[in-house]
Amino acid sequence: MAVGIEPLAAYQIVGEExxxxxxxxxxxxxxxxxxxxxGLAVALAxxxxxxxxxxxxxxxxxxxxxxxxALHYDGKLPDGILIILMFVMAMxxxxxxxSIPGFLKARFGVNEIITSLLLNYVAVAWLDHLLFGAWRDPxxxxxPITREFSEAGQIPTFGNTxxxxxxFIAFIFVAIIAWILWKTRLGFQIRLTGDNPHAARYSxxxxxxxxxxxxxxxxxxxxxxxxxxVTGIHYRLQQNISIGYGYTGIIVAWIARNHPLGVVLSxxxxxxxxxxxxxxxxxxxxxxxxxxxxxGIILFTVLGSDIFTEYRLRIRRLIV
Amino acid sequence: MDFLVQILIAAVGMGTPLLFATLxxxxxxxxxxxxxxMEGLMLVGALVAFVVMLNTGSYFYALVAASIAxxxxxxxxxxxCLMLRAxxxxxxxxxxxxxxxxxxxxxxxxxxxxxxxxxxxxxxxLNAIPVLGPVLFNxxxxxxxxxLCVGLSWWMLFKTRLGLNIRSMGEAPEVCxxxxxxxxxxxxxxxxGGGMLIGIGGAYFPLALTPFWVDGITAGRGWIAxxxxxxxxxxxxxxxxxxxxxxxxxxxxxxxxxxxxxxxPYFLKMLPYVLTILVLTLVTIRxxxxxxxxxPAALGNVFFRGEKH
Numbered sequence: 001m002a003v004g005i006e007p008l009a010a011y012q013i014v015g016e017e018x019x020x021x022x023x024x025x026x027x028x029x030x031x032x033x034x035x036x037x038x039g040l041a042v043a044l045a046x047x048x049x050x051x052x053x054x055x056x057x058x059x060x061x062x063x064x065x066x067x068x069x070a071l072h073y074d075g076k077l078p079d080g081i082l083i084i085l086m087f088v089m090a091m092x093x094x095x096x097x098x099s100i101p102g103f104l105k106a107r108f109g110v111n112e113i114i115t116s117l118l119l120n121y122v123a124v125a126w127l128d129h130l131l132f133g134a135w136r137d138p139x140x141x142x143x144p145i146t147r148e149f150s151e152a153g154q155i156p157t158f159g160n161t162x163x164x165x166x167x168f169i170a171f172i173f174v175a176i177i178a179w180i181l182w183k184t185r186l187g188f189q190i191r192l193t194g195d196n197p198h199a200a201r202y203s204x205x206x207x208x209x210x211x212x213x214x215x216x217x218x219x220x221x222x223x224x225x226x227x228x229x230v231t232g233i234h235y236r237l238q239q240n241i242s243i244g245y246g247y248t249g250i251i252v253a254w255i256a257r258n259h260p261l262g263v264v265l266s267x268x269x270x271x272x273x274x275x276x277x278x279x280x281x282x283x284x285x286x287x288x289x290x291x292x293x294x295x296g297i298i299l300f301t302v303l304g305s306d307i308f309t310e311y312r313l314r315i316r317r318l319i320v
Numbered sequence: 321m322d323f324l325v326q327i328l329i330a331a332v333g334m335g336t337p338l339l340f341a342t343l344x345x346x347x348x349x350x351x352x353x354x355x356x357x358m359e360g361l362m363l364v365g366a367l368v369a370f371v372v373m374l375n376t377g378s379y380f381y382a383l384v385a386a387s388i389a390x391x392x393x394x395x396x397x398x399x400x401c402l403m404l405r406a407x408x409x410x411x412x413x414x415x416x417x418x419x420x421x422x423x424x425x426x427x428x429x430x431x432x433x434x435x436x437x438x439x440x441x442x443x444x445x446l447n448a449i450p451v452l453g454p455v456l457f458n459x460x461x462x463x464x465x466x467x468l469c470v471g472l473s474w475w476m477l478f479k480t481r482l483g484l485n486i487r488s489m490g491e492a493p494e495v496c497x498x499x500x501x502x503x504x505x506x507x508x509x510x511x512x513g514g515g516m517l518i519g520i521g522g523a524y525f526p527l528a529l530t531p532f533w534v535d536g537i538t539a540g541r542g543w544i545a546x547x548x549x550x551x552x553x554x555x556x557x558x559x560x561x562x563x564x565x566x567x568x569x570x571x572x573x574x575x576x577x578x579x580x581x582x583x584x585p586y587f588l589k590m591l592p593y594v595l596t597i598l599v600l601t602l603v604t605i606r607x608x609x610x611x612x613x614x615x616p617a618a619l620g621n622v623f624f625r626g627e628k629h
């Protein structure tokens with residue numbers, strides 16, 4: 001309303017575009033994929049009461065690492081090896097970037113919220129440095145993009161759709177993390193430390209090592225979001241490769257109550273927000289940053305309503 | 321020498337929004353409420369200041385509107401994490417999203433519009449002091465206002481009853497409650513008051529630093545301010561030094577390029593963020609080594625009346 005749009009008509013258009021067209025459904029699943037990875041990354045750290053606000057930067061450093069491999073070894077390796085190498089590099093890139101706040105937190109107790117967030121800006125500037133410099137494709141009118149990878153550097157799509165294997169990998173990782181958290185000793189230690197660090201310490205958990213490990217794995221998963229976006233959709237590295245998927249991971253995890261299976265649902269929900277914003281952008285020319293406004297309101301609403309699920313309100317009148 | 325003075329002059333300008341925001345953060349955190357939404361509040365302040373400036377041409381109205389707007393937005397933070405008792409960290413992040421979205425949505429059509437930046441007014445007499453004169457006393461009105469705010473907030477926090485009460489809220493809210501002080505009211509007051517200062521910090525961007533609208537005009541400075549609150553040991557006077565130190569880093573980013581030093585501009589862009597991480601690490605190590613409790617003891621705690629912690 002505030003931007004001069006009839007709200008009901010806009011809802012109708014958005015609803016029709018998303019749920020009644022084949023492309024709408026495809027887009028929902030495509031956008032859901034990176035959100036599952038980043039949501040899972042944030043949720044895993046949050047299980048230990050660690051705030052990983054740096055999924056955006058880890059996403060970017062993952063794309064940096066895999067693009068480096070692709071640009072140097074594309075066509076020089078046997079089939080299938082390149083894509084596996086890119087997959088591993090994305091995890092290493094994201095994982096190392098995530099290890100920085102993890103290390104600083106574990107070794108010195110530095111506030112991980114601030115460090116992980118500030119590293120996002122550093123990562124984006126680093127990619128800009130490469131995309132406006134050494135990595136820019138000379139054949140594309142000076143756009144900040146690299147050259148396209150050959151088919152060896154792409155993951156398959158399902159049939160004729162734009163849905164790619166990244167979605168499949170995301171589900172596998174959801175299962176792996178859920179299994180680790182609830183079926184292994186490591187997972188028990190993570191959850192115990194999150195619930196009661198003192199009890200964890202007395203029972204022999206090495207919290208420092210665990211902090212570093214969890215941050216590294218969390219970063220690696222966020223790096224995979226970059227892998228799925230680059231090798232599944234764009235087939236090249238470009239500026240603004242992430243439209244805030246890393247930041248949205250925070251909200252995905254929060255709505256999911258940091259449960260890996262919940263992440264699937266909330267990633268789908270946040271995907272609806274993204275696709276709606278895209279429809280509004282096309283139909284009404286509204287900027288995509290509107291997504292953040294929605295997200296802020298959603299998070300405030302969820303936070304505000306928590307009190308009613310966690311506490312029972314009782315009105316007692318004093319009898320005089 | 322001349323180059324150095326130039327850097328310092330720019331550093332005070334670049335440090336001023338950080339200073340306002342850090343002061344706001346200090347007040348809020350002294351009362352025990354973390355505000356991670358500084359970036360969002362600064363963006364709201366910047367947007368409102370720019371819009372009002374564009375329409376009225378008055379710096380005063382722009383400033384007042386910006387601080388009121390960010391005061392209102394920080395009320396959401398207050399309501400959610402004080403009255404509805406949600407996590408202060410999550411609520412602050414929501415505030416960041418909210419501010420980024422709001423300024424992105426309504427600022428979209430403003431891209432490319434420009435306003436007249438604030439002019440520098442030398443203070444007669446004081447501006448003749450070598451080095452310090454041109455650096456500190458040949459600035460715009462808002463910079464002088466920031467000096468005033470540093471003094472006032474220090475005086476308020478450490479020399480008045482109100483400040484004592486606010487600081488007690490951050491140390492031992494249950495004691496305050498037993499003394500009959502309303503924890504919620506004091507904390508709410510500190511959050512909104514702090515939020516207004518943060519909004520003024522945001523307003524400084526379109527009114528003085530970048531007199532045109534770009535999306536994400538504050539470029540993560542709100543997060544640097546979050547770190548500066550810790551760096552300043554929750555003290556307004558130390559906030560002044562911290563803000564100008566970072567101002568120097570930001571000023572170098574601009575000046576080194578003019579000097580023709582061959583560094584990628586993107587590396588210079590990383591400088592303030594990397595510096596923040598380094599400084600934060602050093603400060604934390606120092607905190608650990610001294611073993612003293614400088615952080616408000618009840619910072620981030622949800623207060624429940626009648627519940628023992």
